[in-house]
Amino acid sequence: MSISLRRFGAIASVLILAACATATSAPLLDGHVDDQGWRAEAFTTRAVGLGLPGGPVLADGVTYAGGIEIQLPIGSPLHSVSDLKLTGGDGFVSVSDIGDLVQGRLVLDSRGRLTGVRDLAVRRLTLPDGSDITEKYDGDAEGLLFLDNGDLVVSFERNHRLWNYGPLDALRNIPTALRRPDVAFAENDGMEGIATAPGGWRVTGESGGVWDCNPAACVTVTAPPEPLLGDGDFRITGMDRDPSGKGASQGGWFVVQRSYRPPIDARAQVRRMAPDGTLGPVLITLKLPGLTDNFEGVAAERRNGTTRLYILSDDNNNPLQKTLLLAFDVR
Template sequence: MRRLAAVGLTLMLGACAGPGGMSEPWRGSADGWTPVAAEIRTVGLGVPGGVRLAPGVRYAGGVRIVAPTGDRLHGLSDLKLADGDVIAVTDAGDLVRGRLAFDRRGRLAGLSGLRLRGLTGEDGRAFPTKADGDAESLAITAAGDLVIGFEQRPRLWSYGPLDALRDRPSPLPVPPVPPGNEGLEALAAGPDGLRAAAEGGGVWDCAPARCAEIAPPPSTPPAVGDWRVTGMDRDPAGDGWFIVERLYREPFDMRARLRRMDASGRPGPVLATLSLPSTTDNFEGVAAVAGATGTRLYILSDDNDNPRQRTLLLAFDLDSRKP
């Protein structure tokens, strides 16, 4: 993704960061995962005025992941959930895994057991450059396979079962997206394969044989400061998809919004908008899971390893009785 020059955001985004503790160590890394330490702080929605929630949408808690500058636990670009764990990918080609924790009301309140492992290329080796490892999206198929989407050099690679990841991924058909910052940015598993979207526009459904265009890219490339699709997941109720979008205008205007997307790839109703002076950041990932009364959405922000930005994981609940 395009790195954001988020000058001056520290004070405005710092509201409502509560006390927290270090993430619990994860014992045993014979499977390739290495424990990583981070401070986990609870966060609220911050100063009123910048949050708009549609009827039937409510905030369900959130945390901030705080890691030392230069640590590998930065640049988290997408996430999905598996067996109560968050599975995230970084734009340097690392996987991150952690266990969600909740308070008595069921709101997101913590993240424990954080661990990390590096992805590898088709030769089974670490990526030689950051551009090679620029992973911006991930999906977990119905069979449990992990698929990673890369942006700078567009690829879709399957690493096999999440609990038995392969060192040598299998290439899958990839949409005809341009290399660079306008390319492959969002990915989700559907009933018949994968759905992918580019930051510069366009939606494709990808089967094992090929990718079919569902919504074409715009005839005119999006301008700086336009809304961009940065993450996607399928509605667990089977009724369409959810997307997260980002808007950034230098130096201070950073916004995010959650909305629906229909089967034809057309954006639908906006469910939530985050902007200053409330809590917001560079949100790039979304995961949807079925809850007791509806759907819960998790959104994840990419801090670009920039001390003026934050890695945030926020939750929102959608009442199944509302649109």
């Protein structure tokens, strides 16, 4: 979901202060398109810290493992990325809310800290007739998941749906519809958090509600609140399966939540979600006067005996915001 952030101007200076001075340039790419339709894109990165004391709050056992701002040219299709999933090795995939699929590779230093990304490329998502998505109404992609068979599923809002595009290394131009909750989501407020679940997939609505789905049906885990949540409350904007042995065997998830209270109070937090939809204690909080932005993606993996979380922010194609990718380790 996009949020109106001309009002974000007052926190732009704080975000700049929170960023470290070190800047690293990726080689400018020439727009080459491969035989699968992926087009290389230009970018630079800059290392960032968590910012001023009194902003970030990390629970016991959670440590910051590096982060970057991905700096993009005006007009780049890499703006407004939402959600994040890992693809094995150092690969990752994201989507934009204008209808692009994005992939790239993480760069880690010798200590395993996130220091950059490389090989960023985009591919246009398509409609059931095989043509490229061209309208915002059809292209507002917000969530990603990989089914157990490896197929990539994208969630969209405005025109609410879940579409299966097949395996990432052989994407289909003709997506197939996947079952979704039979809920009248608001236009700009839909299925932001999606992830695999035992026997199928789990869906969360940004204004509330959790559903477990399979090809036959969607079952309500928690119903949306009445009335629906307002913009000032923390709302789930991304979700991924807990990869730890304990959590994964019981169907646990990690979620990232966003809160925005005008004119400048933007916050993010990360929590665990239990199979019954209840949320655990807050593990990560990002808020002023530290580094903060519109975080909409979370991805989890096991690394060296701990759980590594990556969270990604959507800059809404707004020059006052940042595309941030941050890493945290959870013991």
